[in-house]
Amino acid sequence: MTAITIEGLSKYYHNGCARGKKVLDNLTLTVDQGEVLGLLGPNGAGKTTTFKLLTGLIFPTSGNISIFNREITDPSVRKLIGFLPENPQFHRYLTADELLTCYGELFSLSKNEIKEKINYVLKLVDLDDARHLLLNKFSKGMIQRIGIAQLLLNDPELLILDEPLSGLDPMGRKMVSEMLRTMKKKGKTIIFSSHILRDVESICDRVAILVRGTLVTVNTVANLLHAFSDSPVSSLEEAFMERVAQ
Amino acid sequence: MKYQPIFSIAHMTLREGVRNKIFYNIVLFGLLIIASSLVLNKMTVGDETKVIKDLGLTCISLFGLLTILVLGTNHLYHEFEEKIIYTVLVKPIVRRHYLVGKYLGMLSIVVIQSAAMYVLMEILLCALKGMVSWMLLKAVYSLLLELSLLCSLAILFTTFMRPQLSIITILAVYLIGHSISEVRMLVAEEGSRFAQGMIEIVYYLFPNFDHFDISSQVVHNLPLAPFYLTLVTVYGVFYTMIVLMVSAQIFSRKEF
Numbered sequence: 202m203t204a205i206t207i208e209g210l211s212k213y214y215h216n217g218c219a220r221g222k223k224v225l226d227n228l229t230l231t232v233d234q235g236e237v238l239g240l241l242g243p244n245g246a247g248k249t250t251t252f253k254l255l256t257g258l259i260f261p262t263s264g265n266i267s268i269f270n271r272e273i274t275d276p277s278v279r280k281l282i283g284f285l286p287e288n289p290q291f292h293r294y295l296t297a298d299e300l301l302t303c304y305g306e307l308f309s310l311s312k313n314e315i316k317e318k319i320n321y322v323l324k325l326v327d328l329d330d331a332r333h334l335l336l337n338k339f340s341k342g343m344i345q346r347i348g349i350a351q352l353l354l355n356d357p358e359l360l361i362l363d364e365p366l367s368g369l370d371p372m373g374r375k376m377v378s379e380m381l382r383t384m385k386k387k388g389k390t391i392i393f394s395s396h397i398l399r400d401v402e403s404i405c406d407r408v409a410i411l412v413r414g415t416l417v418t419v420n421t422v423a424n425l426l427h428a429f430s431d432s433p434v435s436s437l438e439e440a441f442m443e444r445v446a447q
Numbered sequence: 448m449k450y451q452p453i454f455s456i457a458h459m460t461l462r463e464g465v466r467n468k469i470f471y472n473i474v475l476f477g478l479l480i481i482a483s484s485l486v487l488n489k490m491t492v493g494d495e496t497k498v499i500k501d502l503g504l505t506c507i508s509l510f511g512l513l514t515i516l517v518l519g520t521n522h523l524y525h526e527f528e529e530k531i532i533y534t535v536l537v538k539p540i541v542r543r544h545y546l547v548g549k550y551l552g553m554l555s556i557v558v559i560q561s562a563a564m565y566v567l568m569e570i571l572l573c574a575l576k577g578m579v580s581w582m583l584l585k586a587v588y589s590l591l592l593e594l595s596l597l598c599s600l601a602i603l604f605t606t607f608m609r610p611q612l613s614i615i616t617i618l619a620v621y622l623i624g625h626s627i628s629e630v631r632m633l634v635a636e637e638g639s640r641f642a643q644g645m646i647e648i649v650y651y652l653f654p655n656f657d658h659f660d661i662s663s664q665v666v667h668n669l670p671l672a673p674f675y676l677t678l679v680t681v682y683g684v685f686y687t688m689i690v691l692m693v694s695a696q697i698f699s700r701k702e703f
Contacts, residue, residue, distance in 0.1 A: 294466035306455035307538035
Protein backbone atom coordinates (compact mmCIF):
# COMPACT_ATOMS: atom_id res chain seq x y z
CA MET A 202 0.00 0.00 0.00
CA THR A 203 1.17 3.53 -0.76
CA ALA A 204 1.45 5.75 2.30
CA ILE A 205 2.10 9.03 0.48
CA THR A 206 1.25 9.90 -3.12
CA ILE A 207 2.39 13.28 -4.43
CA GLU A 208 1.47 14.16 -8.02
CA GLY A 209 2.65 17.28 -9.84
CA LEU A 210 2.87 19.29 -6.65
CA SER A 211 3.83 22.95 -7.06
CA LYS A 212 3.87 25.83 -4.63
CA TYR A 213 4.30 29.49 -5.45
CA TYR A 214 4.37 32.23 -2.80
CA HIS A 215 2.74 35.39 -4.08
CA ASN A 216 4.88 38.39 -3.36
CA GLY A 217 3.38 41.03 -5.60
CA CYS A 218 4.44 39.61 -8.96
CA ALA A 219 1.95 37.82 -11.18
CA ARG A 220 2.80 34.20 -10.47
CA GLY A 221 4.83 34.55 -7.30
CA LYS A 222 8.05 32.95 -6.14
CA LYS A 223 8.49 29.30 -7.06
CA VAL A 224 9.27 27.20 -3.99
CA LEU A 225 8.30 23.75 -5.22
CA ASP A 226 7.99 22.75 -8.86
CA ASN A 227 6.01 19.78 -10.15
CA LEU A 228 7.04 17.31 -7.45
CA THR A 229 5.92 13.73 -8.05
CA LEU A 230 6.84 11.17 -5.42
CA THR A 231 5.41 8.09 -3.72
CA VAL A 232 6.36 6.58 -0.40
CA ASP A 233 5.30 3.01 0.34
CA GLN A 234 3.93 1.91 3.66
CA GLY A 235 6.76 0.86 5.98
CA GLU A 236 9.35 2.73 3.94
CA VAL A 237 11.81 5.31 5.35
CA LEU A 238 12.51 8.19 2.98
CA GLY A 239 15.12 10.87 3.60
CA LEU A 240 14.39 14.21 1.99
CA LEU A 241 17.64 16.03 1.36
CA GLY A 242 18.54 19.34 -0.15
CA PRO A 243 20.44 22.54 0.52
CA ASN A 244 18.76 25.38 2.43
CA GLY A 245 15.80 26.76 0.48
CA ALA A 246 15.38 23.57 -1.56
CA GLY A 247 11.71 23.20 -0.59
CA LYS A 248 11.94 20.46 2.08
CA THR A 249 9.99 22.35 4.76
CA THR A 250 7.46 23.49 2.14
CA THR A 251 6.92 19.85 1.17
CA PHE A 252 6.32 18.91 4.80
CA LYS A 253 3.93 21.83 5.30
CA LEU A 254 2.00 20.75 2.20
CA LEU A 255 1.92 17.16 3.43
CA THR A 256 0.49 18.24 6.78
CA GLY A 257 -2.03 20.74 5.42
CA LEU A 258 -0.40 23.81 6.97
CA ILE A 259 -0.21 25.38 3.51
CA PHE A 260 -2.11 24.62 0.33
CA PRO A 261 -0.69 23.60 -3.06
CA THR A 262 -0.77 25.99 -6.01
CA SER A 263 -1.28 22.91 -8.18
CA GLY A 264 -1.02 19.15 -7.84
CA ASN A 265 -2.40 16.55 -5.46
CA ILE A 266 -1.38 14.88 -2.24
CA SER A 267 -3.00 11.83 -0.72
CA ILE A 268 -2.03 10.06 2.46
CA PHE A 269 -3.18 6.46 2.81
CA ASN A 270 -5.41 7.23 -0.20
CA ARG A 271 -7.17 10.08 1.63
CA GLU A 272 -7.03 13.85 1.37
CA ILE A 273 -4.97 15.61 4.06
CA THR A 274 -7.92 17.97 4.68
CA ASP A 275 -9.81 14.97 6.07
CA PRO A 276 -9.21 15.21 9.86
CA SER A 277 -9.49 11.43 10.24
CA VAL A 278 -6.31 10.89 8.20
CA ARG A 279 -4.45 13.09 10.65
CA LYS A 280 -5.07 10.49 13.37
CA LEU A 281 -2.49 8.42 11.53
CA ILE A 282 0.15 11.15 11.29
CA GLY A 283 2.81 12.35 13.69
CA PHE A 284 4.58 15.60 12.79
CA LEU A 285 7.69 17.21 14.24
CA PRO A 286 8.39 20.66 12.76
CA GLU A 287 11.87 22.19 12.61
CA ASN A 288 12.72 23.93 15.91
CA PRO A 289 9.31 23.15 17.47
CA GLN A 290 7.73 25.61 19.90
CA PHE A 291 4.99 24.91 22.45
CA HIS A 292 2.75 26.78 24.88
CA ARG A 293 5.10 28.30 27.42
CA TYR A 294 2.72 28.37 30.40
CA LEU A 295 1.71 24.71 30.18
CA THR A 296 3.52 21.78 31.77
CA ALA A 297 4.69 18.87 29.60
CA ASP A 298 1.92 16.74 31.13
CA GLU A 299 -0.80 19.33 30.38
CA LEU A 300 0.39 19.84 26.81
CA LEU A 301 0.41 16.13 26.03
CA THR A 302 -2.98 15.68 27.74
CA CYS A 303 -4.46 18.36 25.49
CA TYR A 304 -2.89 16.77 22.40
CA GLY A 305 -4.20 13.37 23.52
CA GLU A 306 -7.71 14.86 23.78
CA LEU A 307 -7.38 16.17 20.22
CA PHE A 308 -6.85 12.54 19.16
CA SER A 309 -10.07 11.66 21.06
CA LEU A 310 -8.15 9.25 23.30
CA SER A 311 -9.76 8.18 26.59
CA LYS A 312 -8.36 9.52 29.88
CA ASN A 313 -6.72 6.19 30.69
CA GLU A 314 -5.20 5.92 27.23
CA ILE A 315 -3.85 9.46 27.48
CA LYS A 316 -2.30 8.70 30.88
CA GLU A 317 -0.69 5.48 29.63
CA LYS A 318 0.64 7.03 26.44
CA ILE A 319 2.02 10.10 28.24
CA ASN A 320 3.86 7.83 30.69
CA TYR A 321 5.27 5.82 27.79
CA VAL A 322 6.43 8.72 25.60
CA LEU A 323 7.86 10.77 28.47
CA LYS A 324 9.92 7.78 29.63
CA LEU A 325 11.04 7.23 26.03
CA VAL A 326 12.37 10.78 25.70
CA ASP A 327 13.72 10.76 29.25
CA LEU A 328 11.54 13.63 30.46
CA ASP A 329 9.51 11.74 33.05
CA ASP A 330 10.97 13.81 35.90
CA ALA A 331 10.15 17.11 34.15
CA ARG A 332 6.49 16.35 33.41
CA HIS A 333 5.15 18.93 35.90
CA LEU A 334 7.60 21.66 34.90
CA LEU A 335 6.34 24.63 32.85
CA LEU A 336 7.65 24.49 29.28
CA ASN A 337 9.17 27.97 29.59
CA LYS A 338 11.70 26.39 31.98
CA PHE A 339 12.76 23.82 29.36
CA SER A 340 16.06 23.97 27.47
CA LYS A 341 16.18 23.80 23.67
CA GLY A 342 17.08 20.12 23.78
CA MET A 343 14.22 19.36 26.19
CA ILE A 344 11.77 21.17 23.87
CA GLN A 345 12.98 19.01 20.99
CA ARG A 346 12.37 15.93 23.17
CA ILE A 347 8.83 17.13 23.96
CA GLY A 348 8.43 17.48 20.20
CA ILE A 349 9.38 13.82 19.83
CA ALA A 350 7.00 12.88 22.66
CA GLN A 351 4.02 14.60 20.99
CA LEU A 352 5.03 13.03 17.67
CA LEU A 353 4.68 9.52 19.11
CA LEU A 354 1.65 10.17 21.34
CA ASN A 355 -0.92 8.72 18.91
CA ASP A 356 1.31 5.81 17.81
CA PRO A 357 1.23 7.20 14.24
CA GLU A 358 1.49 5.10 11.09
CA LEU A 359 3.23 7.94 9.25
CA LEU A 360 5.95 10.04 10.88
CA ILE A 361 6.94 13.33 9.27
CA LEU A 362 10.01 14.95 10.81
CA ASP A 363 11.63 18.19 9.70
CA GLU A 364 15.23 18.30 10.94
CA PRO A 365 14.59 16.08 13.99
CA LEU A 366 18.26 16.06 14.97
CA SER A 367 18.76 19.83 15.13
CA GLY A 368 19.30 21.36 18.55
CA LEU A 369 20.13 18.05 20.18
CA ASP A 370 23.26 17.06 22.06
CA PRO A 371 25.02 13.76 21.05
CA MET A 372 22.89 11.81 23.56
CA GLY A 373 19.71 13.35 22.20
CA ARG A 374 20.77 12.61 18.62
CA LYS A 375 21.44 9.01 19.54
CA MET A 376 18.03 8.79 21.21
CA VAL A 377 16.23 10.16 18.11
CA SER A 378 18.21 7.92 15.73
CA GLU A 379 17.35 4.88 17.85
CA MET A 380 13.71 5.95 17.99
CA LEU A 381 13.61 6.19 14.19
CA ARG A 382 15.17 2.72 13.87
CA THR A 383 12.63 1.30 16.35
CA MET A 384 9.76 2.86 14.39
CA LYS A 385 11.21 1.43 11.17
CA LYS A 386 11.29 -2.04 12.75
CA LYS A 387 7.66 -1.59 13.78
CA GLY A 388 6.78 -1.04 10.12
CA LYS A 389 5.97 2.68 10.39
CA THR A 390 6.35 4.91 7.36
CA ILE A 391 8.85 7.72 7.95
CA ILE A 392 9.77 10.77 5.90
CA PHE A 393 12.33 13.13 7.33
CA SER A 394 14.87 15.75 6.42
CA SER A 395 18.28 16.17 7.97
CA HIS A 396 21.61 17.78 7.26
CA ILE A 397 23.34 15.00 9.20
CA LEU A 398 23.78 12.65 6.26
CA ARG A 399 25.48 9.85 8.19
CA ASP A 400 22.21 9.24 10.07
CA VAL A 401 20.18 9.48 6.86
CA GLU A 402 22.48 6.93 5.22
CA SER A 403 22.10 4.44 8.05
CA ILE A 404 18.32 4.78 8.55
CA CYS A 405 16.75 5.45 5.14
CA ASP A 406 15.58 2.97 2.54
CA ARG A 407 15.49 5.67 -0.14
CA VAL A 408 16.68 9.24 -0.43
CA ALA A 409 15.11 12.06 -2.43
CA ILE A 410 17.19 15.14 -3.27
CA LEU A 411 15.52 18.48 -3.88
CA VAL A 412 17.37 21.45 -5.37
CA ARG A 413 15.67 24.84 -5.75
CA GLY A 414 12.22 23.26 -5.53
CA THR A 415 12.88 20.53 -8.10
CA LEU A 416 13.31 16.84 -7.40
CA VAL A 417 16.65 15.89 -8.92
CA THR A 418 16.74 12.26 -7.87
CA VAL A 419 15.05 9.66 -5.72
CA ASN A 420 16.82 6.36 -5.20
CA THR A 421 18.11 3.87 -2.66
CA VAL A 422 21.25 4.86 -0.76
CA ALA A 423 23.24 2.05 -2.43
CA ASN A 424 22.21 3.15 -5.91
CA LEU A 425 22.97 6.78 -5.11
CA LEU A 426 26.50 5.87 -4.07
CA HIS A 427 27.11 4.20 -7.44
CA ALA A 428 24.86 5.82 -9.98
CA PHE A 429 25.75 9.47 -9.97
CA SER A 430 29.43 9.58 -10.55
CA ASP A 431 31.95 8.10 -12.91
CA SER A 432 33.64 6.39 -9.99
CA PRO A 433 31.53 5.21 -7.01
CA VAL A 434 31.63 7.50 -3.96
CA SER A 435 32.16 6.25 -0.43
CA SER A 436 29.47 8.18 1.44
CA LEU A 437 26.03 9.70 0.95
CA GLU A 438 27.54 13.09 1.75
CA GLU A 439 29.85 12.88 -1.27
CA ALA A 440 27.01 11.66 -3.50
CA PHE A 441 24.80 14.48 -2.27
CA MET A 442 27.45 17.16 -2.81
CA GLU A 443 28.12 15.87 -6.30
CA ARG A 444 24.45 15.75 -7.22
CA VAL A 445 23.72 19.24 -5.89
CA ALA A 446 26.80 20.64 -7.69
CA GLN A 447 25.52 19.22 -10.98
CA MET B 448 -17.14 13.46 21.22
CA LYS B 449 -17.25 15.61 18.09
CA TYR B 450 -16.72 18.92 19.88
CA GLN B 451 -14.17 17.70 22.44
CA PRO B 452 -11.28 19.42 20.54
CA ILE B 453 -13.01 22.81 20.99
CA PHE B 454 -13.07 22.37 24.77
CA SER B 455 -9.49 21.04 24.84
CA ILE B 456 -8.24 24.14 23.01
CA ALA B 457 -10.41 26.41 25.22
CA HIS B 458 -9.01 24.76 28.37
CA MET B 459 -5.45 25.12 27.11
CA THR B 460 -6.02 28.81 26.25
CA LEU B 461 -7.55 29.46 29.67
CA ARG B 462 -4.63 27.81 31.47
CA GLU B 463 -2.12 29.78 29.41
CA GLY B 464 -3.98 33.04 30.00
CA VAL B 465 -4.44 32.83 33.76
CA ARG B 466 -0.79 31.86 34.28
CA ASN B 467 0.38 34.96 32.45
CA LYS B 468 1.72 37.66 34.79
CA ILE B 469 -0.02 40.36 32.74
CA PHE B 470 -3.38 38.81 33.63
CA TYR B 471 -2.59 38.91 37.38
CA ASN B 472 -1.51 42.54 37.15
CA ILE B 473 -4.66 43.59 35.28
CA VAL B 474 -6.95 41.81 37.78
CA LEU B 475 -5.04 43.11 40.80
CA PHE B 476 -5.11 46.68 39.50
CA GLY B 477 -8.85 46.44 38.77
CA LEU B 478 -9.60 45.07 42.24
CA LEU B 479 -7.52 47.84 43.86
CA ILE B 480 -9.46 50.53 42.00
CA ILE B 481 -12.79 48.98 42.99
CA ALA B 482 -11.62 48.73 46.62
CA SER B 483 -10.61 52.40 46.50
CA SER B 484 -14.28 53.27 45.91
CA LEU B 485 -14.76 52.79 49.67
CA VAL B 486 -12.63 55.93 50.18
CA LEU B 487 -14.21 57.87 47.28
CA ASN B 488 -17.60 56.89 48.66
CA LYS B 489 -17.10 59.11 51.69
CA MET B 490 -16.73 62.18 49.47
CA THR B 491 -20.11 61.78 47.75
CA VAL B 492 -23.52 63.00 48.82
CA GLY B 493 -26.62 60.79 48.67
CA ASP B 494 -26.67 57.05 47.90
CA GLU B 495 -23.28 55.81 49.07
CA THR B 496 -23.43 52.67 46.87
CA LYS B 497 -23.42 54.72 43.64
CA VAL B 498 -19.65 55.13 43.49
CA ILE B 499 -19.02 51.42 44.09
CA LYS B 500 -21.48 50.40 41.34
CA ASP B 501 -20.33 53.05 38.87
CA LEU B 502 -16.61 52.52 39.36
CA GLY B 503 -16.96 48.74 39.53
CA LEU B 504 -18.89 48.46 36.25
CA THR B 505 -16.48 50.83 34.53
CA CYS B 506 -13.56 48.70 35.75
CA ILE B 507 -15.16 45.48 34.45
CA SER B 508 -15.69 47.07 31.05
CA LEU B 509 -12.30 48.78 30.69
CA PHE B 510 -10.12 46.06 32.22
CA GLY B 511 -11.99 43.47 30.19
CA LEU B 512 -11.16 45.45 27.08
CA LEU B 513 -7.53 45.77 28.23
CA THR B 514 -7.24 41.99 28.75
CA ILE B 515 -8.66 41.35 25.27
CA LEU B 516 -6.28 43.88 23.72
CA VAL B 517 -3.16 42.72 25.51
CA LEU B 518 -3.71 38.98 25.98
CA GLY B 519 -6.23 38.17 23.25
CA THR B 520 -4.48 39.67 20.26
CA ASN B 521 -0.95 38.73 21.36
CA HIS B 522 -1.77 35.17 22.39
CA LEU B 523 -3.14 34.10 19.01
CA TYR B 524 -0.53 36.02 17.01
CA HIS B 525 2.24 34.52 19.15
CA GLU B 526 0.91 31.02 18.33
CA PHE B 527 1.02 31.81 14.61
CA GLU B 528 4.39 33.56 14.56
CA GLU B 529 6.30 31.19 16.84
CA LYS B 530 4.91 28.18 14.92
CA ILE B 531 3.25 26.80 18.06
CA ILE B 532 0.19 26.21 15.91
CA TYR B 533 2.05 23.72 13.67
CA THR B 534 1.79 20.80 16.05
CA VAL B 535 -1.83 21.67 16.93
CA LEU B 536 -3.33 21.97 13.45
CA VAL B 537 -1.68 18.73 12.32
CA LYS B 538 -3.79 16.91 14.92
CA PRO B 539 -7.29 15.75 13.92
CA ILE B 540 -8.95 19.10 14.55
CA VAL B 541 -11.07 21.13 12.16
CA ARG B 542 -9.62 24.63 11.78
CA ARG B 543 -12.86 26.39 12.73
CA HIS B 544 -13.03 24.28 15.92
CA TYR B 545 -9.55 25.49 16.84
CA LEU B 546 -10.68 29.09 16.40
CA VAL B 547 -13.88 28.62 18.42
CA GLY B 548 -11.80 26.94 21.14
CA LYS B 549 -9.48 29.96 21.22
CA TYR B 550 -12.49 32.28 21.45
CA LEU B 551 -14.06 30.30 24.32
CA GLY B 552 -10.74 30.18 26.17
CA MET B 553 -10.28 33.92 25.81
CA LEU B 554 -13.88 34.54 26.90
CA SER B 555 -13.36 32.32 29.97
CA ILE B 556 -10.38 34.46 31.01
CA VAL B 557 -12.50 37.62 30.73
CA VAL B 558 -15.39 35.98 32.63
CA ILE B 559 -13.08 34.94 35.49
CA GLN B 560 -11.63 38.45 35.67
CA SER B 561 -15.08 40.08 35.61
CA ALA B 562 -16.41 37.60 38.19
CA ALA B 563 -13.58 38.51 40.59
CA MET B 564 -14.44 42.22 40.25
CA TYR B 565 -18.18 41.56 40.59
CA VAL B 566 -17.68 39.51 43.76
CA LEU B 567 -15.60 42.32 45.30
CA MET B 568 -18.32 44.85 44.40
CA GLU B 569 -20.98 42.70 46.08
CA ILE B 570 -18.79 42.24 49.17
CA LEU B 571 -18.37 46.02 49.45
CA LEU B 572 -22.11 46.59 48.93
CA CYS B 573 -22.90 43.93 51.52
CA ALA B 574 -20.54 45.57 53.98
CA LEU B 575 -22.21 48.97 53.42
CA LYS B 576 -25.87 48.06 53.00
CA GLY B 577 -26.04 44.46 54.13
CA MET B 578 -27.62 43.25 50.86
CA VAL B 579 -26.75 41.86 47.42
CA SER B 580 -27.76 43.78 44.27
CA TRP B 581 -29.26 41.51 41.59
CA MET B 582 -29.49 44.42 39.18
CA LEU B 583 -25.71 44.62 39.36
CA LEU B 584 -25.50 41.02 38.16
CA LYS B 585 -27.67 41.94 35.16
CA ALA B 586 -25.36 44.85 34.34
CA VAL B 587 -22.28 42.59 34.57
CA TYR B 588 -24.00 40.02 32.33
CA SER B 589 -24.75 42.72 29.77
CA LEU B 590 -21.12 43.92 29.88
CA LEU B 591 -19.95 40.34 29.36
CA LEU B 592 -22.01 40.20 26.17
CA GLU B 593 -20.11 43.26 24.98
CA LEU B 594 -16.75 41.74 25.99
CA SER B 595 -17.72 38.50 24.28
CA LEU B 596 -18.28 40.41 21.05
CA LEU B 597 -14.93 42.20 21.51
CA CYS B 598 -13.24 38.79 22.00
CA SER B 599 -14.63 37.60 18.68
CA LEU B 600 -13.42 40.82 17.01
CA ALA B 601 -9.94 40.24 18.48
CA ILE B 602 -9.97 36.74 16.99
CA LEU B 603 -11.14 38.09 13.63
CA PHE B 604 -8.52 40.83 13.33
CA THR B 605 -5.67 38.62 14.57
CA THR B 606 -6.31 36.10 11.78
CA PHE B 607 -5.00 38.62 9.25
CA MET B 608 -3.41 41.54 11.14
CA ARG B 609 -0.38 42.15 13.33
CA PRO B 610 -1.19 42.66 17.06
CA GLN B 611 -0.49 46.42 17.00
CA LEU B 612 -2.87 46.97 14.10
CA SER B 613 -5.44 44.62 15.69
CA ILE B 614 -5.33 46.67 18.90
CA ILE B 615 -5.84 49.95 17.03
CA THR B 616 -8.69 48.46 14.98
CA ILE B 617 -10.45 46.99 18.03
CA LEU B 618 -10.14 50.34 19.83
CA ALA B 619 -11.58 52.12 16.78
CA VAL B 620 -14.54 49.70 16.65
CA TYR B 621 -15.01 50.12 20.42
CA LEU B 622 -15.08 53.92 20.18
CA ILE B 623 -17.36 53.91 17.12
CA GLY B 624 -19.67 51.38 18.79
CA HIS B 625 -19.97 53.55 21.90
CA SER B 626 -20.51 56.85 20.12
CA ILE B 627 -22.43 55.99 16.97
CA SER B 628 -25.91 56.58 18.50
CA GLU B 629 -25.03 60.13 19.56
CA VAL B 630 -23.27 60.93 16.28
CA ARG B 631 -26.28 59.62 14.36
CA MET B 632 -28.62 61.89 16.33
CA LEU B 633 -26.39 64.92 15.75
CA VAL B 634 -26.02 64.25 12.01
CA ALA B 635 -29.76 63.65 11.66
CA GLU B 636 -30.35 67.18 12.99
CA GLU B 637 -27.61 69.15 11.27
CA GLY B 638 -25.72 66.97 8.76
CA SER B 639 -25.92 66.82 4.97
CA ARG B 640 -27.72 63.99 3.16
CA PHE B 641 -24.38 62.41 2.26
CA ALA B 642 -23.22 62.49 5.90
CA GLN B 643 -26.56 61.05 7.02
CA GLY B 644 -26.22 58.22 4.48
CA MET B 645 -22.67 57.44 5.59
CA ILE B 646 -23.63 57.44 9.26
CA GLU B 647 -26.55 55.09 8.53
CA ILE B 648 -24.14 52.62 6.88
CA VAL B 649 -21.74 52.82 9.82
CA TYR B 650 -24.66 52.54 12.29
CA TYR B 651 -25.88 49.25 10.80
CA LEU B 652 -22.42 47.84 10.02
CA PHE B 653 -20.76 48.38 13.40
CA PRO B 654 -22.02 46.87 16.66
CA ASN B 655 -23.78 49.38 18.89
CA PHE B 656 -22.08 48.91 22.26
CA ASP B 657 -24.47 51.34 23.99
CA HIS B 658 -27.05 48.55 23.96
CA PHE B 659 -24.92 46.62 26.43
CA ASP B 660 -24.51 49.52 28.86
CA ILE B 661 -27.23 49.48 31.52
CA SER B 662 -25.03 50.94 34.25
CA SER B 663 -27.07 54.15 34.58
CA GLN B 664 -30.24 52.12 35.28
CA VAL B 665 -28.35 50.04 37.85
CA VAL B 666 -26.64 52.96 39.55
CA HIS B 667 -29.86 55.02 39.77
CA ASN B 668 -32.09 52.00 40.50
CA LEU B 669 -34.23 52.54 37.38
CA PRO B 670 -36.28 49.70 35.91
CA LEU B 671 -35.22 47.97 32.68
CA ALA B 672 -37.59 47.69 29.71
CA PRO B 673 -39.36 44.30 29.57
CA PHE B 674 -37.30 41.61 27.79
CA TYR B 675 -34.41 44.07 27.43
CA LEU B 676 -31.80 41.53 28.51
CA THR B 677 -33.27 38.89 26.20
CA LEU B 678 -33.13 41.26 23.23
CA VAL B 679 -29.61 42.42 24.02
CA THR B 680 -28.54 38.76 24.40
CA VAL B 681 -29.93 37.91 20.94
CA TYR B 682 -28.18 41.00 19.51
CA GLY B 683 -24.82 40.18 21.13
CA VAL B 684 -24.87 36.45 20.32
CA PHE B 685 -25.96 37.09 16.72
CA TYR B 686 -23.19 39.65 16.13
CA THR B 687 -20.57 37.41 17.80
CA MET B 688 -21.58 34.43 15.68
CA ILE B 689 -21.36 36.45 12.48
CA VAL B 690 -17.88 37.70 13.41
CA LEU B 691 -16.73 34.16 14.33
CA MET B 692 -18.08 32.77 11.06
CA VAL B 693 -16.16 35.38 9.06
CA SER B 694 -13.02 34.62 11.15
CA ALA B 695 -13.40 30.88 10.52
CA GLN B 696 -13.74 31.51 6.79
CA ILE B 697 -10.51 33.55 6.70
CA PHE B 698 -8.70 31.11 9.00
CA SER B 699 -9.68 28.05 6.93
CA ARG B 700 -7.53 29.36 4.05
CA LYS B 701 -4.73 30.85 6.14
CA GLU B 702 -1.25 29.48 5.42
CA PHE B 703 1.39 29.04 8.10
